Amino acid sequence: MPAKPYNKQVDENNILLLRDILSELPQYATIAFRGIENTTSTRTRLGYARDIKTFYEYLCENNPFFRDKTPLDITTEDLSRLEAEDIEEFLHAMKLYTKNGRTYTNGEQALKRKLSALRVFFAYLYKNDRISSNAAEKVDMPKIHDKKIIRMEPNEVADFLDNVEYGSGLTERQKKYHEKNKVRDLALLSLMLSTGMRVSECVGIDIRDVDFDNMRIKIVRKGGKEAYVYFSDEASEALLEYLDERKKLIPEKGHEDALFLSGQLKRISVRSVENIVKKYSLTSVPLKHITPHKLRSTFGTELYRATDDIYLVADVLGHSDVNTTRKHYTDMDEDRKRRFRNEVQLREKRTIKP
Template sequence: MAQQKDYYTVRYQTNIEKLRNVLNDLPPFCREFFRGIENNTSILTRVNYAYDLRLFFEFLTNEMEDFSGLKSNELTLDHLNMVGSTHIEMFLEYITFYTKTNDDTYKEYQNSECGKARKLSAIRSLFSYFFKKEKLEKNIAELVEIPKIYEKPIIRLEIDEVARLLDLVESGEGLTDVQKRYHQYTRTRDLAILTLFLGTGIRISECVGLNASDIDFDVNGFKITRKGGNEVILYFGDEVRETLLDYLEERKNVTPLPGHEDALFLSLQKRRISNRAVQNLVKKYSQYISPLKKISPHKLRSTYGTTLYRQTGDIYLVADVLGHKDVNTTKKHYAAISDEQRRKAARIVKLRDDE
C-alpha cells in the first residue's frame, strides 16, 4: 500500500508545482483566491482554474484597451472591479479561435462550448469568491450566460464488439507486423488491462495507480483511490480474475526498475505504465474492431456502465460502482437506455394480429 501512496503523492506534488509556477504569471490577489478554495476543490481543479485565469488575464492586458500597458501579474483588485460582463463575453468569443507565438513557435487554439463553459466557471468562481469577501462591488460574472452545451450520445462498444476486441488482443490477428512484434511481449498485460476496464468500469488514473499489493484474490477485489483521495474496494468477476492471475504469473519474470516494484501494470521499460500508454493501447486494438468509433479508456468505462445498467436497472448501483458523487450525473448518461427499452417494449406488444 505504501507504494500506491507514493504514486499519488508524487502526482499531487507535481500538480502543486504546476500551480505555483502558474501563480507567478497571475495577479497577486489570485494567491488568496486559491488558498480560499483549497478545502473545497481538488488540486487538479485548481491547476485547471489557474491555466484558465491566466488566459483570461492575458486577454485583458493584450486585447482590451482598458488594461493596455499592464502585465497580468500587475493587475489589482481595483482593476478587477473595472472588468464588465462585456469583457468576459468578448473573452469567450475570442477563445473560439486564437493564436499564440512562444519562442518563435506559432500555435492555433480552439475552444468548443464545453471549453468555454469551463473557463467561464473559473472566472465565475474568482468573482464569486471576492464578492463574498466584499472586495468586489458586484459579481458581474454571474451576468454572463453559460454557453449552451449540447449533449453528445454515449459512445460505447456493443456486446459483440467487446467479444471481438478481447479475441483480437488474445490472438493478435489483423495487427501489423510491427504491432505483432510488440504484441508477443504485451499480450497478457494488454488483455488484463482491457478486461479490467470492461469488467469493473475503473478510471484510467485508477488503473495506472494500481499496485500488485492492492489486489485480494480471496475476495476478488482491489483497493483504489478515487477522485478526492478516498479509498474504496472494487470487486471483479472470474474473467477479470483469470486475466489478472495470468498477467501476474508472467510478471514474475520481470524485474521492475527501483521505485516501481509494486506497480501492477508495467511498461516495456519496466516502469509503471503511463496514462498515455494505456490510451494508445486501447486505441490500437479498438480501431480494428470499430473504426468509426473513437474508443478511449473512458468509453470502455461507459461500456461497463451501460452493460451494468441494462442487466440490473439499478441506477444507484451504477453510480456507486462508477464512483459518481451525484446520481444525477449517472442518470444524465444512462437514462436514455431506459427510454430505449420502453420504446422497444411498445413495439413488441401487439393488440391485434396483422391480417
C-alpha cells in the first residue's frame, strides 16, 4: 500500500491534536470548530483552538467571575457577559506571562493571531444565536509596525552555499555530520533559494513530484492547493547529485516516497530544516538572523530586482494578494526609482554649436 501524501498525513495529525484540545473545552466549542471547517485549514483551526484554550485558562485563573470554574465549566451565557475590556486584559497579559515556571512573550503578530481566533470563535457563536453579545468584535486589532525585511545579498548567498558544500566554519562535531549530509543539504537549500518555496512545501515533496523534463516541482501550497515551481540549472545539478545518493538509502516504512530524508531515514521535518539553515548561516552570515523564511525573502528580492514585476513575484511565491508581496518589497522601490530616473526623456539630446 503506497504511503499517504505528506499533506494528508499533516492534516490527519492536526485533526487528532485538535480533538485533544477540544476535549478540554465545552461541547459548543467542538460545534463551532465543526462550523468553520469548510473555510479554514486544519493548521489554522489547530492554532485557533490553542489560542481559545489559552483564553479560557486565563479567564479561570485571573478573572474573578470565573475563579471557581474550569474551562469545561464556562458556558455560552458566561461568554455573553464578557466585555471588550475582558479581552483587552487578556491580550495585555499575553505580552508577558509565566506558566509552569517558564516565561512566555507575545509580539504584535502573535497578539493579532490570538484576537483573530477569538473573533472567529465569537462570531460563529453569535451568528448561530449561542451568545447574545459579541465582545471580541469590539476590540481593535493590535497595530502591526513594519519591520525591516531581513534577506541575504548575492555575496552572502554565495558564502552560505559555500559553507553548505565545504563545511567552512563548522565545529569538529558538526563536520562529522556534514560529510554525511552535505549533498542533501546543498540540494535542499539550493532548491529553496532558487524557487522561494515555503519550508512546509519543501519537506512535503515526494520523489515523483520532481519533473526534470520541465525543470519544475509540484508542491502543495497553504490551503491544499497544488502548484508548480520552477528550479534553476544550479539547483538541478544539486538535486541530481542528491538523487544518486537517495537511491542507495532504504527509508523507514511510510517514508519511501519522501524526497528529502532525515538521518533517521524518515521524511525530514520543518524543525530539522530550520536547524540546518541556522547551522550554516551562523558562520556564513553571522550578523543576520537567517531562517527558512529569509531564504524565501532572498529569492523574492532577487526575482523582483531581475524582473521589476511584482505580479510575477506574487504568483511565484504563491501570494493570493499582490499587496502582501508589495508590502514585503516596498524598501526596494527607492532602488527601482533610482534605476529608472532617466527613462523619461524630456528633450532629444542635441549638439550645441559653438
